[in-house]
Amino acid sequence: MTIVRNKVGVVSCSGEEIPEGTISRVATRLVLEKLRPGETVTICLPLFLAGGEDERAFARVFPTITVDGCEKRCAEKGTKKYSGKPAATIIVTDILKKCTNANLKSRDELSPEEWKFAEKVAEEIAEKVDEVLGRKKGANEKVESCQRAEK
Amino acid sequence: MTEKEHVYVIPCSGIGKALGTVGRKAAYKIVEELRPQHTRTTCLALLTAGDEETLKEVREHPCISIDGCPAKCAQKNIEASKGRLISSVTVTEVLSRHKDLKPEGVITLNPKGCELANLLAKEVAETVDKIVKGEN
Numbered sequence: 645m646t647i648v649r650n651k652v653g654v655v656s657c658s659g660e661e662i663p664e665g666t667i668s669r670v671a672t673r674l675v676l677e678k679l680r681p682g683e684t685v686t687i688c689l690p691l692f693l694a695g696g697e698d699e700r701a702f703a704r705v706f707p708t709i710t711v712d713g714c715e716k717r718c719a720e721k722g723t724k725k726y727s728g729k730p731a732a733t734i735i736v737t738d739i740l741k742k743c744t745n746a747n748l749k750s751r752d753e754l755s756p757e758e759w760k761f762a763e764k765v766a767e768e769i770a771e772k773v774d775e776v777l778g779r780k781k782g783a784n785e786k787v788e789s790c791q792r793a794e795k
Numbered sequence: 796m797t798e799k800e801h802v803y804v805i806p807c808s809g810i811g812k813a814l815g816t817v818g819r820k821a822a823y824k825i826v827e828e829l830r831p832q833h834t835r836t837t838c839l840a841l842l843t844a845g846d847e848e849t850l851k852e853v854r855e856h857p858c859i860s861i862d863g864c865p866a867k868c869a870q871k872n873i874e875a876s877k878g879r880l881i882s883s884v885t886v887t888e889v890l891s892r893h894k895d896l897k898p899e900g901v902i903t904l905n906p907k908g909c910e911l912a913n914l915l916a917k918e919v920a921e922t923v924d925k926i927v928k929g930e931n
Binding site for chain 2: 691
């Protein structure tokens with residue numbers, strides 16, 4: 645098995661039931677598509693159970709960051725159970741506690757305020773990516789107008 | 796089916812493909828707009844992680860899986876959880892009947908993808924009706 649050290653696997657919870665889950669997924673995609681493209685990969689968490697040995701090897705091949713919407717920590721638990729121990733973990737509700745003005749309601753289409761919060765979570769994931777890749781803190785850039793770029 | 800019962804509509808997480816976004820969007824359309832009185836959704840990851848409360852729920856209520864791709868993560872996770880899986884649908888099956896509606900974008904779905912999600916939602920809502928009436 646080849647262990648890849650120049651890419652980081654970001655595993656988001658599926659989080660369909662709660663707005664924080666949607667934030668996890670959107671933030672993860674922002675990291676993959678805009679903040680750290682080429683340095684990050686992802687996998688659908690339920691594929692650990694539904695897939696084969698190749699999928700389960702994910703966290704053994706890539707250093708992995710799990711992104712969970714809530715304290716149930718499904719991404720962290722699922723990754724540990726089926727694949728391997730994550731290198732770092734993020735919980736959206738922990739970040740939410742620091743942003744008292746963020747009011748999350750949407751599970752589907754995010755409001756401008758929710759987009760802003762997703763961008764903040766994406767920036768925190770990108771910082772963890774840098775740490776895992778051994779880069780200095782502060783190398784992180786902001787998500788530039790993600791919302792406008794998407795529309 | 797009693798009034799207290801509800802059908803679980805469970806999409807795959809689908810973070811890797813636009814097909815997954817179509818499935819998830821269809822699920823929200825059903826539980827929030829088309830059949831809110833008879834349906835709920837839950838996080839598929841709760842089944843992957845083995846959450847006891849969620850395992851109990853999917854074993855006690857009828858479930859419909861919506862999968863983006865042929866890996867069928869939603870269906871397989873419900874089956875592995877011994878859930879009451881009544882019906883399964885895959886976005887690729889619906890797409891094969893509507894080839895002009897090619898979905899693009901994972902974060903934000905293109906208009907054709909949204910249209911595909913709406914068609915899928917209507918089909919699944921009809922399945923929900925059959926389950927509610929005891930026909931399925």
